[in-house]
Amino acid sequence: MASITFDRITKRYPDGTQAVSELDLAIRDGEFLVLVGPSGCGKTTALRMAAGLEEISEGRLLIGDRVVNEVHPSQRDIAMVFQSYALYPHMSVRENIAFPLQCAGLAKAEVRERVDRAADALGLTELLERRPKALSGGQRQRVAMGRAIVRQPQAFLMDEPLSNLDAKLRGQMRAEIRNLQREYRTTTLYVTHDQVEAMTMGDRIAVLRKGVLQQLGTPEELYESPANLFVAEFIGSPPMNVLSATVTRAGSGSELLLGSQRLVLPAGALDAYPELAGADATPVALGLRPEALRDAAGADPSWPRLLADVELVENLPPEKLVHLRLDAEPVVTEATLELAADVDQAAAEDLRALGRGSVLHARLPGTTPVREGTRAQFAVPPSALHFFDLSTGQAIAPQSPRLAAATA
Amino acid sequence: MTATMGTPQDTGPLVRGTVPAAGGGQPARPRRSRPLITYGRWWWALPAILAVLLIHYVATAGGALYAFTNWTGIGDFDWVGLDNFRRILDDPALIGSLENTLFLAFGFLIATNVVGLLLALALNRTLRTRYLLRVLFFMPVVLSPLAVSYIWKFIFDFNGPLNDVLAWFGAAPKTWLADPTLALWAVLVVMAWQTTGMVMVIYLAGLATVPAEIEEAAALDGASTWRRFRYITLPSIRPSLAIASTLMLIQGLRVFDQVMALTGGGPAGATETLATQVYKETFALSNFGFGAALALLLTLIMLVFSVLQQAATRDRS
Known part of the structure; x- marks a missing residue:
C-alpha cells in the first residue's frame, strides 16, 4: 500500500485547453478518496494521469515517496477499474483475472490459487470458465474488480465503475466495493459524477470543477460547511x-x-x-x-x-x-x-x-x-x-x- | 431492388385473410406463419444463379474436362486419362515451377503480413503523420501490377538506380533479374512491395475494433509491450489475420503478371510459376489439354491451401 500525491499537477492539451489546474491532492495510505464533479471537470483526466495513461504537463505525481511522472503504467504497480470494465473479450473469466499475475511472472499453482481466492471473495467461482460476453453487467463489474484485487497492488484507481449498472445493482456494488476496500486496506482513488456515490463511499471527497479543486474534506464537512456555492x-x-x-x-x-x-x-x-x-x-x-x-x-x-x-x-x-x-x-x-x-x-x-x-x-x-x-x-x-x-x-x-x- | 418490389403484394393476402377472423365471422383458414417482413422469393435470384453457374462453374468444369484430353486447340481430340498429370509430375521443369510458385506464395504471405501488420501497428494511433503515411503506403495497391513491374524492371536494371545506390556503399553491381538465384527474390520483392499496403489496411481495420481501453488495462496489469501484443492485440485481430493471410496466399499462388513483366519466367525457367506455365503451354504452345491439366492442378492447390489456412487461423474457442 502507498499514498498517492498530486503535487501542483496541471494537464494542458496541445490545443491549449487546461483540463486540470495545479491540483494538490494527497490520498493517504489506505484511504478511499472520491474525486467528484460534473462531466468535463477533469476528474477522469486526473485519474488517468495517476495511472500513467495521460502525460502530466506540470507538477509531480508521487506514489509512496517515488516520483512516477515518467514511469510507465505497467511499472506503477496500480490496478484500475474502467467504466467499460475493459475485460479481455477473448479470455475466460479465469484468464482475465489471472492475467496480471501472469504478467508478474507468478508460478502456475500460485496463480491458480490466488484466482480461486479472488473469485471466491467476489462470488465468481461458478463463472470462471465463461467469457465476458456471457456475463451480465454486474458480473462483468465483479470480474473487473477481481482483476484489480488479485494482484494486491499499491493502489486502486476506479473510473466511474458503477455508471453502467442499473440503480439497484449500483447500490449493492457500492457496498461491495467499499467492503472490499476496507478488507484489503488498499489506497483507492475513485472517480464519479454521482454525489450520492461520493457521499456514501468516500473517506474523503475532493470536488473538482473545471479542473480546479473546490474543496477537500469528509462527506460531513462538505455537507455541513461547503466552501462555495458550487x-x-x-x-x-x-x-x-x-x-x-x-x-x-x-x-x-x-x-x-x-x-x-x-x-x-x-x-x-x-x-x-x-x-x-x-x-x-x-x-x-x-x-x-x-x-x-x-x-x-x-x-x-x-x-x-x-x-x-x-x-x-x-x-x-x-x-x-x-x-x-x-x-x-x-x-x-x-x-x-x-x-x-x-x-x-x-x-x-x-x-x-x-x-x-x-x-x-x-x-x-x-x-x-x-x-x-x-x-x-x-x-x-x-x-x-x-x-x-x-x-x-x-x-x-x-x-x-x-x-x-x-x-x- | 427485387427484394423490396414484391413486398406489398406479399403482405396483401395476409392482411385480407386476418380481417374476417378478427371480426368473428368465418374461422380463419390456418396458414403457414410467415415472417412479417419477407425479403422476396428464392426464384427471383434464378437469373443471377444461372449466370454464375453457366459462366463460372459450368465453364470451369467444362475446361477441367480438357485436362483429360490431348486437344491442341483445333480439330479432334482423344481422351488420355491421367496422362497429362503424369507428364507434369515427370517434368523437372514443371516441378521447378511448382516449387517456385510455393516459394513465392509463402514468401509473399509472410512478407506482406509481417510488414503490413508492423505498418498497421505503427500507423494505428501514435504518429501524428499517420494519415498521410497510410495513404503513401497504400498507393502502390491502386497501380496496375504490370506498370509496377515495368518500373521495378527499370530499377533492377544493371545500369539502373538500385545498382547506383549500392555503388555508394561500395557494393558490386548485380544482374538482379538475370541471376537465377536472385531473380525469384526480385519477383517476390515487387509482389510484396505492391500489396503490403492492402494488408496494412486490413489490419488497420481490425485494430480499429480493438478498444484502446483493453490495451490500457493490459498495460496497467503490468504487461510488457510484447505481452500486450501477443496476448491482447493479436487475439483481438484474429479475423483480420485469417482474411489477410488467406487472400495473400491465394494471390501468391496465382502470381503471373509480375513474373511475365519482370523476367518472362527466365533466366532459363528460374522464375517460372504454374500460372506462367499454364499460359505458355496453352496459348504459346497450343497444348490446350495439357494447359488445362496444369490449371486444374493450380486450382486444386489453391483450394487445399485455402482450406488449411482457414483451419489454421480459426478461432479455437
Whole structure:
C-alpha cells in the first residue's frame, strides 16, 4: 500500500485547453478518496494521469515517496477499474483475472490459487470458465474488480465503475466495493459524477470543477460547511436552496430580507460571522438545506419564520418532499447553470428564464400537515443558515462551526 | 431492388385473410406463419444463379474436362486419362515451377503480413503523420501490377538506380533479374512491395475494433509491450489475420503478371510459376489439354491451401 500525491499537477492539451489546474491532492495510505464533479471537470483526466495513461504537463505525481511522472503504467504497480470494465473479450473469466499475475511472472499453482481466492471473495467461482460476453453487467463489474484485487497492488484507481449498472445493482456494488476496500486496506482513488456515490463511499471527497479543486474534506464537512456555492449545490439531494437575500441591522440584532419578507434573527446569531458582524444592507446568497425548513408548529419560537406557497407535495414515506414558491430572487451563477446543464440542458434554460420568485425544496417528516395550494409557515434554525458572497460564490464561513452551533 | 418490389403484394393476402377472423365471422383458414417482413422469393435470384453457374462453374468444369484430353486447340481430340498429370509430375521443369510458385506464395504471405501488420501497428494511433503515411503506403495497391513491374524492371536494371545506390556503399553491381538465384527474390520483392499496403489496411481495420481501453488495462496489469501484443492485440485481430493471410496466399499462388513483366519466367525457367506455365503451354504452345491439366492442378492447390489456412487461423474457442 502507498499514498498517492498530486503535487501542483496541471494537464494542458496541445490545443491549449487546461483540463486540470495545479491540483494538490494527497490520498493517504489506505484511504478511499472520491474525486467528484460534473462531466468535463477533469476528474477522469486526473485519474488517468495517476495511472500513467495521460502525460502530466506540470507538477509531480508521487506514489509512496517515488516520483512516477515518467514511469510507465505497467511499472506503477496500480490496478484500475474502467467504466467499460475493459475485460479481455477473448479470455475466460479465469484468464482475465489471472492475467496480471501472469504478467508478474507468478508460478502456475500460485496463480491458480490466488484466482480461486479472488473469485471466491467476489462470488465468481461458478463463472470462471465463461467469457465476458456471457456475463451480465454486474458480473462483468465483479470480474473487473477481481482483476484489480488479485494482484494486491499499491493502489486502486476506479473510473466511474458503477455508471453502467442499473440503480439497484449500483447500490449493492457500492457496498461491495467499499467492503472490499476496507478488507484489503488498499489506497483507492475513485472517480464519479454521482454525489450520492461520493457521499456514501468516500473517506474523503475532493470536488473538482473545471479542473480546479473546490474543496477537500469528509462527506460531513462538505455537507455541513461547503466552501462555495458550487460545492453547496453539488452535494446533497435534493440540492441546497440558494436565494438572494440582504442582511440588515435591526435594533440590537439582525434581519434577513428575503423577497418581501423579513426574517428576524435571534440576537447573536451572526456573531460567529466576522464578515457579517457589521453588515447593513449587505446582499448575500442564502443557502438552506431542504431539511432546514421545519414545521413551524412546535419549533423553537426564537427561530425565524418563513412564509411560502406550497406548490407540490411529494409523499415519500417516511418523508414529504415539498416544493415551495417564494418571491425572493434565485441566485443564478455560472456554477449553478453548469450544474443544471449537466443534468439537463432544458433545465438550465428554465433556470435562466425563472422570473417570478424561486422554488424551494423542503424535506419534512411525513406527519407534517402541509397541503398543496396553501400558504404555510416554516421555521428555520439559525444554525442551518449558510451565507455566500454573491459576487465570488465563496462561503462566508463562521469562525468555528461549533461556536455557531452553540448559538442555535 | 427485387427484394423490396414484391413486398406489398406479399403482405396483401395476409392482411385480407386476418380481417374476417378478427371480426368473428368465418374461422380463419390456418396458414403457414410467415415472417412479417419477407425479403422476396428464392426464384427471383434464378437469373443471377444461372449466370454464375453457366459462366463460372459450368465453364470451369467444362475446361477441367480438357485436362483429360490431348486437344491442341483445333480439330479432334482423344481422351488420355491421367496422362497429362503424369507428364507434369515427370517434368523437372514443371516441378521447378511448382516449387517456385510455393516459394513465392509463402514468401509473399509472410512478407506482406509481417510488414503490413508492423505498418498497421505503427500507423494505428501514435504518429501524428499517420494519415498521410497510410495513404503513401497504400498507393502502390491502386497501380496496375504490370506498370509496377515495368518500373521495378527499370530499377533492377544493371545500369539502373538500385545498382547506383549500392555503388555508394561500395557494393558490386548485380544482374538482379538475370541471376537465377536472385531473380525469384526480385519477383517476390515487387509482389510484396505492391500489396503490403492492402494488408496494412486490413489490419488497420481490425485494430480499429480493438478498444484502446483493453490495451490500457493490459498495460496497467503490468504487461510488457510484447505481452500486450501477443496476448491482447493479436487475439483481438484474429479475423483480420485469417482474411489477410488467406487472400495473400491465394494471390501468391496465382502470381503471373509480375513474373511475365519482370523476367518472362527466365533466366532459363528460374522464375517460372504454374500460372506462367499454364499460359505458355496453352496459348504459346497450343497444348490446350495439357494447359488445362496444369490449371486444374493450380486450382486444386489453391483450394487445399485455402482450406488449411482457414483451419489454421480459426478461432479455437
